[in-house]
Amino acid sequence: MEKAVRQRRAPDQTLPTDPVAQTDPVAPAEGSPADGVEASTLPELDDRGWLHHATEFAHTSFWAVARRLPLLVREAIALAWATSRRDTAASIGLNVAAGAMTTLGLLATTGVLREVFAAGPTPERIRAALPALALTAAAVMARGGLTIAAGWAQARLIPQVNYQVELRLFEATTAVDLAAFDDAGFAEEMDRARERGVTEAAWIVDHTVNLITGLVGVLATAAAVTVIQPLLLPCLLLAGVPEAATAVKMARRQYLEMLARINRRRRMWMLANLMANRRTAAEVRAYQMRDFLLGEYRRMMVTETRAHLRLVRAQTRTRVLGTSAAGLATFGVYAVLAGLLLGGMVALAAAATALIALQSARSNLGAAVFATNSLYEDALYYQDYRDFLDRARGRTGAGGERPTDGFDVIELDGVSLRYPDTDAPAVDEVSLTIHRGQVVALVGENGSGKSTLAKLIAGLYRPTGGVIRWDGVDTAELDPRQAGGHVAVLSQDWWKFPFTAGQNIRIGRHDRAAGHRGPSVEDAARAAAAHDMIKGLPFGYDTLLDREFKDGHDLSGGQWQRLVAARGLYRDATLLICDEPSASLDARAEHALFQHLRRRPERAVVLITHRLANVRHADQIFVMERGRLVQCGTHDELVAADGLYRELFDLQASGYLGDAVDEASAPR
Secondary structure, eight states, X not given: OOOOOOOOOOOOOOOOSOGGGOOOOOOOOTTGGGGXXXXXXXXXXXXXXXXXXXXXXXXXXXXXXXXXXXXXXXXXHHHHHHXXXXXXXXXXXXXXXXXXXXXXXXXXXXXXXXXXXXXXXXXXXXXXXXXXXHHHHHHHHHHHHHHHHHXXXXXXXXXXXXXXXXXXXXXXXXXXXXXXXXXXXXXXXXXXXXXIIHHHHHHHHHHHHXXXXXXXXXXXHHHHHHHHOTTHHHHHHHHHHHHHHHHHHHHHHHHHHHHHTHHHHHHHHHXXXXXXXXXXXXXXXXXXXXXXXXXXXXXXXXXXXXXXXXXXXXXXXXXXXXXXXXXXXXXXXXXXXXXXHHTTSSOHHHHHHHHHHHHHHHHHHHHHHHHHHHHHHHHHHHHHHHHHHHHHHHTSOOOOOBOOOOOSEEEEEEEEEOOXXXXXXXXXXXXXXXXXXXXXXXXXXXXXXXXXXXXXXXXXXXXXXXXXXXXXXXXXXXXXXXXXXXXXXXXXXXXXXXXXXXHHHHGGGTTOOXXXXXXXXXXXXXXXXXXXXXXXXXXXXXXXXXXXXXXXXXXXXHHHHHHHHHHHHHHOXXXXXXXXXXXXXXXXXXXXXXXXXSOOTTOEEEEEOSOGGGGTTOSEEEEEETTEEEEEEOHHHHHHHTSHHHHHHHHHHHHHHHHHHHHHHSOO
């Protein structure tokens, strides 16, 4: 029996978009895949992290795989059992029952043939065979029904496994500390677990059930043959070896060929994505890249087709050799049967049944061998998934259990933060105090640590040094969920969520209880100067904001920023962090937003902006430089102090006052 190796689709990855500087990989010589993986001349496409177990699997012998089989089967059954006991028991139990029906059917077939081959008139022989024939028909029908039922249970089980493993992954990724995403090793493991580990989890269950099905079929056939004539059992098993070996050889060759072609395939996926993607469509047309991209794709396709044809030729040779060996093995079985018949050790009816059993055993053995190969490889990637979950649990901040209903004062005492694999701290021993009802501003040049400090204040990062206190209590002792409920962040790195306009605002406090006194969706939109813009959309607040869906609509950068501001205001938090909240806004929308951010007694506002005119009315301005707090005070105090703030303010003011100053200083 022949089954093709599953071709894995490469995950979407960020790939280079400048094919001019890249060289096409040299096509491997005929037969070269058997020696290893094609050497890449595309270093920028050579990241095979998602295939990092592939070479290990490709050079592992089948018998080494078989030795690990019991452990793999136990793990797969444990996963399936934890997902759905009923469907797991049904898929395995019904297959075992179907195997029993196979044995019964073969034995009943022997009875039919015995009566048909007996001496006497034909009508009498047919009548004598009717009971065995009825039993055979019943066994075949029962086996068919049980197989269908087992397939139904297996089909039910797979999506449930997918759901469970995906849910566990996303429960882990959404619970880890934000700092985990700054760790390159953690991010790589997460991508690998998401791209391959999650997918393979369902496959190891599927292949385990297929393996059990194949083995049950072989054992059922062997049991029938043992009852008929024990001497036929070794012959039966040996006859299936050539076909099983051929299946393994063909599967390994196709897998190695896939490895050798993976860089070329990734390049083709990249080119296909460039030519059929809304985000690249405008630039492809603006630079008239159509002919260039099509030419690159044709060149890749020609090389890919040649490689595929080489594989077909090699597989055909293997199939011919395998079929010839299987034919010789079958001839050997026939010779043994003939000898047993001539020696009177087996009846003609039993010999005919043995031939039927031979065909069934060969098919089931091939299925079991293929499932074993696939199960081993899939288990390697599933282990990546399990390792990632273990690591994610270690990166989940436990937090405290102390309840909180907000704060009046936030104190930072010598707070520092150092990102992984960096020499200098992003925030270095900063101490400051924020009172509820105040508007404070963080200013400084790019890279001075403003955004990182804001994330520390918001609780998104845990300090690597120092302490943050709410009303004298270390925030590490507070319930993180309750504390986070008092914080809203208008980030400069906002995301375009593919929801309706109303949902994009409502997710700012999606769990708001009935009767909550916070602003309505429309109130928040008005405060952010977004209401009129939203009402102008085709479906108002019910307009889907993603053009990749039917009736979807997109917004400009400034419109999106208004929507993000409305989301933060709808959250109605005690602490509002605004990180460059007006970077994409026009002058009118910016003025409306900052008017709303002015002092309100029920909340504290932390404002980060490079437009220093917007911080003139802040209660306190903290000036950052290279991660350290170098100045603090009001606008007037800092201008009078003649430091970094004064320098930055004068540079911006000169852009507005330069013409007037030049005109006043010009000679008359």
